[in-house]
Amino acid sequence: MEGCTILGALSVTTGVKDALSIVHGPNGCAHHNFSLLHATLATDTDSRFPHIVSTHLSEDDIIFGGEEALERAIREGLERDVGGIFILNTCIVDTIGDDTAAVCRKSWRVPVIYLPTAGFLGGGFSRGMLNALQTLAIHAKPREKVPRAVSLIGEKNLEYEVEENYTEISRLLESLGLHVYLRFVRDITIADLTEISRSGLNILREPELMPLGDLLRQRYGTPFVDRFPRGFIGTLTFLQDVARTLGIPCEDAVAYEMEHQTRVLAKFQDLEGIAVHLGRDTSNSFLREMVDLLGMFERNDGIHLPIPIPEPVGTGGVERLFHHWRRTICASL
Amino acid sequence: MRQIALYGKGGIGKSTTAANLSAAFAERGLKVLQIGCDPKHDSTRMLMHGANIPTVLDLVRERGVEPITPHEVVFLGFQDVRCVEAGGPEPGVGCAGRGIIATFQLLEKLEALEGDVVVYDVLGDVVCGGFAMPMREGYAEEVYLVTSGELMSLYAANNICKAIARLARHGRSKCRLGGVICNSANTHPREQELVEEFARRIGSALMGFIPRDRMVQLAELHKQTVFEYAPTSKQAQIYRTLAVSILENGSLTIPIPLETDQLETLALAYI
Numbered sequence: 001m002e003g004c005t006i007l008g009a010l011s012v013t014t015g016v017k018d019a020l021s022i023v024h025g026p027n028g029c030a031h032h033n034f035s036l037l038h039a040t041l042a043t044d045t046d047s048r049f050p051h052i053v054s055t056h057l058s059e060d061d062i063i064f065g066g067e068e069a070l071e072r073a074i075r076e077g078l079e080r081d082v083g084g085i086f087i088l089n090t091c092i093v094d095t096i097g098d099d100t101a102a103v104c105r106k107s108w109r110v111p112v113i114y115l116p117t118a119g120f121l122g123g124g125f126s127r128g129m130l131n132a133l134q135t136l137a138i139h140a141k142p143r144e145k146v147p148r149a150v151s152l153i154g155e156k157n158l159e160y161e162v163e164e165n166y167t168e169i170s171r172l173l174e175s176l177g178l179h180v181y182l183r184f185v186r187d188i189t190i191a192d193l194t195e196i197s198r199s200g201l202n203i204l205r206e207p208e209l210m211p212l213g214d215l216l217r218q219r220y221g222t223p224f225v226d227r228f229p230r231g232f233i234g235t236l237t238f239l240q241d242v243a244r245t246l247g248i249p250c251e252d253a254v255a256y257e258m259e260h261q262t263r264v265l266a267k268f269q270d271l272e273g274i275a276v277h278l279g280r281d282t283s284n285s286f287l288r289e290m291v292d293l294l295g296m297f298e299r300n301d302g303i304h305l306p307i308p309i310p311e312p313v314g315t316g317g318v319e320r321l322f323h324h325w326r327r328t329i330c331a332s333l
Numbered sequence: 334m335r336q337i338a339l340y341g342k343g344g345i346g347k348s349t350t351a352a353n354l355s356a357a358f359a360e361r362g363l364k365v366l367q368i369g370c371d372p373k374h375d376s377t378r379m380l381m382h383g384a385n386i387p388t389v390l391d392l393v394r395e396r397g398v399e400p401i402t403p404h405e406v407v408f409l410g411f412q413d414v415r416c417v418e419a420g421g422p423e424p425g426v427g428c429a430g431r432g433i434i435a436t437f438q439l440l441e442k443l444e445a446l447e448g449d450v451v452v453y454d455v456l457g458d459v460v461c462g463g464f465a466m467p468m469r470e471g472y473a474e475e476v477y478l479v480t481s482g483e484l485m486s487l488y489a490a491n492n493i494c495k496a497i498a499r500l501a502r503h504g505r506s507k508c509r510l511g512g513v514i515c516n517s518a519n520t521h522p523r524e525q526e527l528v529e530e531f532a533r534r535i536g537s538a539l540m541g542f543i544p545r546d547r548m549v550q551l552a553e554l555h556k557q558t559v560f561e562y563a564p565t566s567k568q569a570q571i572y573r574t575l576a577v578s579i580l581e582n583g584s585l586t587i588p589i590p591l592e593t594d595q596l597e598t599l600a601l602a603y604i
């Protein structure tokens with residue numbers, strides 16, 4: 001089971017700071033998602049409210065059509081200081097056939113962008129997220145590239161450690177002389193969306209976003225690396241992949257990262273020789289690698305280690321996982 | 334209280350038949366309520382002498398949450414037949430089916446669903462759940478299919494049989510098929526035989542044959558039912574007879590819908 005497409009899309013659109021997301025449907029569809037997003041984002045560094053409003057559809061709007069209610073909500077939205085508006089369809093308005101796209105096409109003061117998000121049309125949270133990213137990706141024109149600029153594509157705004165992961169990727173890119181140019185889509189403005197064509201490389205959060213990577217390559221000629229780094233070896237491969245894609249050297253960065261990883265490992269020597277158990281899914285090669293590196297070994301009656309979801313990003317993510325494991329181990333010794 | 338629903342293809346003559354039946358019931362001293370459940374909202378026009386009464390959904394749209402009173406949606410027509418039109422959204426937007434459901438709920442709330450006979454005049458094809466509303470529990474318990482010998486109208490009638498049969502499978506539904514009314518389109522000489530055979534094949538019976546008669550158009554031009562315009566005419570007499578057959582009808586069945594090819598073979602046989 002997966003969440004609704006609309007939540008996936010909202011996790012993207014609420015990443016645009018100066019935009020308003022209008023959920024076209026009954027109150028509850030907006031409120032439910034608002035609460036979820038708010039609760040998740042509040043644990044983050046800032047606890048801004050996500051900019052989400054509803055078109056407050058009632059039974060009458062369903063009978064007579066909801067387009068007027070939508071226009072009203074857009075007009076009210078424009079009274080605020082917004083750089084753009086996203087319209088997200090709920091199930092009921094797609095059922096009765098509201099022409100949301102046509103309402104969006106009218107000449108509004110700011111961009112009003114329609115996202116097809118009705119849950120009953122299939123797909124779940126991830127499809128909603130991918131669709132939203134794709135919709136937002138096509139508003140740029142091909143332009144000259146900014147030297148050494150790299151964009152992060154599809155950061156999971158609702159996952160824990162999203163900022164820590166960002167810091168880690170930035171660190172790795174800097175070791176190659178690169179920098180994060182655009183976080184697509186997190187903490188940016190409507191105007192920033194058009195900057196997507198200017199990065200020299202895109203890094204996808206995970207391979208599931210490949211269709212978006214392809215789209216950006218076709219439209220703007222930007223190559224991509226298909227995932228954030230995972231595990232020690234994965235982190236080194238990541239540096240090589242990035243360098244190869246851009247045709248730049250990476251020997252120094254890789255050598256430095258290996259030393260760094262050795263230093264990290266050294267901090268966890270106390271875990272050597274401990275019997276652990278990884279639960280059912282011991283086929284996970286990444287977890288295997290981590291257990292081996294620490295000199296621990298697997299046994300059915302070993303200490304049950306928590307399996308991280310999602311998997312930790314880069315060397316920094318692994319270090320946090322090791323701390324977590326150590327706490328678990330200490331607690332059960 | 335008898336609750337009767339007329340279903341059939343668009344333009345086949347449901348409203349004409351409904352209005353004249355209502356007039357016939359009223360003539361017999363029955364209290365009649367006719368509810369037009371077609372967004373076209375012309376079911377009761379002849380009973381109302383050509384006036385387009387405000388529809389329930391018009392009122393809902395204008396009023397919003399403000400309460401609506403029964404006399405704002407129920408109008409007295411010819412022979413004191415009480416007339417209601419459900420209405421609907423502008424063509425091409427919204428959801429007419431949901432509109433029917435909302436209309437019924439409002440009429441319930443207003444306690445307007447009363448009388449000796451309620452006649453529901455419903456849109457041709459049961460395109461969605463909303464248009465099956467009159468067949469739901471608590472509303473029409475007998476459905477009359479209005480059809481001619483034309484294949485497409487038989488096809489629509491057959492579809493409605495499917496809806497009734499489906500509803501009947503839910504144990505609690507009391508909705509049954511009362512019979513078939515042939516409103517002639519003068520399609521071919523054996524039209525009546527064809528419709529009679531169709532009725533038999535779906536497990537029902539022909540309730541009456543209404544010839545195509547200029548009188549209907551004449552009455553319409555005078556914004557009247559045939560009953561009012563020419564009460565002693567042959568056509569009025571036919572509606573009277575039909576009304577009696579319906580009132581005396583004790584045979585309600587769960588129809589057996591035909592397959593499309595069966596229907597086509599049947600139509601071919603009577604060409």
Ligand SMILES: Nc1ncnc2c1ncn2[C@@H]1O[C@H](COP(=O)(O)OP(=O)(O)O)[C@@H](O)[C@H]1O
Nearest residue numbers: 343344345346347348349543544545546549553
């Ligand atoms: N028996 C009949 N003889 C002549 N004309 C008829 C007859 N029944 C219906 N009509 C005409 O057919 C047209 C459509 O009828 P109507 O009752 O409005 O159909 P529906 O309600 O099924 O859409 C009307 O103009 C009506 O005058």
Ligand SMILES: [Mg+2]
Nearest residue numbers: 347348371376
């Ligand atoms: Mg009609």
